[in-house]
Amino acid sequence: MSTSSNENTIFDFEVREDEIDLAKSVPKLKGASNWRMWETQMFMMLRFNNPVYVQLVRDEIKMPPTPIYADQSHRSVRNLLFREAGGNEEKETRITAEAIKAHSIQIVASNLELRKHHVDGEEKWERANTRAFLQFVSTLEPQISSSLYDITNVREAYLALKDLYWNPSHHATYLRFKKLVNLRYKREDPHTFVARFKNVLGDYTAFVGDMTALQELCHFKRAVVSNPRCHLFILNLTINEEDPDMMNQVYRDFVVAVRLHQMLSKS
Structure with missing residues (x-):
């Protein structure tokens, strides 16, 4: 044949x-x-x-x-x-x-x-x-x-x-979700990482719609929790679900905590 x-x-x-x-x-x-x-x-x-x-x-x-x-x-x-x-x-x-x-x-x-x-x-x-x-x-x-x-x-x-x-859009959504859940903070400047995290998160939510602040927090914690530089941030993390600015405050606390850890490790 x-x-x-x-x-x-x-x-x-x-x-x-x-x-x-x-x-x-x-x-x-x-x-x-x-x-x-x-x-x-x-x-x-x-x-x-x-x-x-x-x-x-x-x-x-x-x-x-x-x-x-x-x-x-x-x-x-x-x-x-x-x-x-x-x-x-x-x-x-x-x-x-x-x-x-x-x-x-x-x-x-x-x-x-x-x-x-x-x-x-x-x-x-x-x-x-x-x-x-x-x-x-x-x-x-x-x-x-x-x-x-x-x-x-x-x-x-x-x-x-x-x-x-x-479905092409389904696959595109999956790729963005995979990128989000695999994102990890390593050695870069914490402020730069926050910007990168927001960019990856935005790419994903552009396909699936906005997520709640708590969902966003869960993704952010997953991205940073395994890095020793973030232990101080995780230990002192406090959240106020009623605060509409909650995640912006979390990001600010993260930057401050990581930079403090960097200063202490050098002293």
């Missing part, structure tokens, strides 16, 4: 004996965090097993449409033969009952061949889709695969997960 997906049809589909186990070769999809890596690996391994699987996911191969069968009735065949005669009297004289019956038999045979070809295509499509779907699902974490309980079409499964985990 050709490896170029554009050259394949469902009638080319044959199961290869050397298919690999995607469950062992593709990192499990955990969600938005590894969607791109998973998607790349999943498509690569599916294509290795059979290009038709990828075509099914991408909707490049569809279930064969029901063929249009010719009418085999006596009247329909008679009318057909007269149309083909085109008014030629000599040809029309040959349109006898026997000729009509013979042509009807040919139409029946042709319809049977069309039906056989269609059934073959349907069976191959179902088989290819089932194999592609099972391999696709094997690359998902259990909680994700369970969300596809009512889906058996591999393309529908892929689109359902893509809509859930690979």
